[in-house]
Amino acid sequence: MINKGLSRLGIVFLYLISLLPFWLLYILADVLFVLLYYLVGYRRKVTQANLRNAFPEKTDVERSGIEKKYYRYLADLILEAIKMTTISQSELQRRVVCTNPELVKSYEAAGKSVTAVAGHYCNWEWAGLEFSIHTRLFVIYKSLANNIFDKFFIKTRSRFGAVVVPMAQALRSSVAHKNEFTVSVYAGDQTPPLATAQYFTDFLNQPTAVFLGIEKIARLIDSVVIFYDMKRIKRGYYTYTVVPLVENTKESAAHEITEAHVKYLEMMIRREPQYWIWSHRRWKFKPENVKYKK
Template sequence: MKAPEQYDPSKSTSKSRLPSPDRQSTVKSPTLPAGTPTITQTHKRTDQAEKKPFEWQFLMPKYWGIWLLFAIFLPLVYLPLRWQFWLGRKLGILIYTIVGSRRRDTSINLKLAFPEKPEVERELMAKQVFVNQGIGVFETLCAWFRPNVFTRTVSISGLQHVINAQNNGRAVILLGAHYTMLDLGGMLCTQFFPMDGMYRPQNNALLDWFIYNGRTSILSKQISNRNMRSLVDSLKKGHVIWYSPDQDYGLKPGVMAPFFGVPAATLTATRRLATLGSKEHPPAVMALHTYRQTPDNLPSGKRPHYHLTITPELDNYPSNDEIADATRVNEVLEGLIRIDPTQWMWFHRRFKNAPEGRRDIYK
């Protein structure tokens, strides 16, 4: 069967440069006094993290659909990765074909963010977003249930920024984004340093139970976005915290700031978090990018490769201008997303709010 035509980011008009996963990035630790431990030397596994208990209500008929999906997909994660990627591509194309609302939202977002691109290129990008998300389904399940399959498939650049901050007694706020390999990105990070993660509880109780318990093998602690006390505790203890401020939650918790040249509701919580924790050693704010190179673009028989990029700390952050700070965060995330735009979840309604209220562009 012929593989679906794919969007090739290397041929895009984007000015961002693709990372080179074929060349392993050399990670150099900072110069430290003799005997000073680095975070990789004190890293503790998180597989004993407390899980949420099973609830008998999960056996009710309203949850049977989720049980069926897990019964279908979970055994498939024990197939070779190349087969999983093939299935993921087919799953992505299927979703692109049958879920018209998400396909339409993706096309609208890409038209707003990349007006200079011809429509045919944006259509290829939209399809590849769904292909990448289909692959991401299998990556996430593997990250939860079969993490060792990704041994020796990852390189990292910028690790020294985290090490420097941690060895200076500072917490790190790691600005992630909703990439299609979201949970796998977190698992790969924890091969280098332990990490807490902020999350929004799912509305579906069973789905929330699966996701939360799956992430207990990845994150040292999961912090609900409603639990500020737990967040402050992690910051005061100097932890690394993964926080993703790249979605539209309206203007009540945010301000309007440009994102891909489009005014977008942008969270301001990042600048408030940067003022919490230890006063002597305030948190360091930096960004994380996760990049997947699939077997399609690799020589025959090669495993997929993943590259993690951590940016330098944002200096003089936060400032006295919340709009300027929001714009700055958006610019950092946009620059990373442009490395391969199709690996970001464009099917979310990122531009649904405007200063005067809801936009009607998605109707």
């Protein structure tokens, strides 16, 4: 009961923060940056190790610069995510712009559903929320352990019409709607559980376990696979571009789709590395830790 009460109190607190104007939110973000980077040192060792392994060719000074920029952006991202709770449709569309919405419309006209892949890069949550205004969007997500916060974030992500689908039900949902036009968006840079890790690829100079579910589902329903290429224009303003990766998925080779979305994300990260989530423990295990099924 105490945990439920604290969770509900936390949600009320987040809601009240979301009502603040953007200029005040970003003042709070500046304060949060100092807390995360200097005072608490939130996962700085994890971030430093990830940057060191990902960019061995860079100097310590260069990696340190990326680290600091990342924590400045992380503070902004946290406050922007909270703002999703109450941001208006018009305000969101003013701050997030799709550069080529006509491409998805052409797939719809051709009767080809879309499997969209995004990374935890820039404000991927805002992009999904904005995109749900234009089309029937299915957001595939990993459920939170806290049921109260899980329901809260589901409600937030579905404010403008998105259908939120737990990852465990993604295949069932895709098959159920395979005869309808849908856009299903997945995060392509999550770490699979050790027990289910069956495929590794080179990502940011490291052998990296990746989910094969995106590829399997796209081939099963013969959908087009696209990537969200997102850019931060300035504080609180973004664009994203729909980039075709594989259009004839049933004819694609094994792991072609997986390699395509992993490599595209790596290109984006190398372009502006401060906008990826470096404090995440992405490399939890190595290929030698995995017992492959015979």
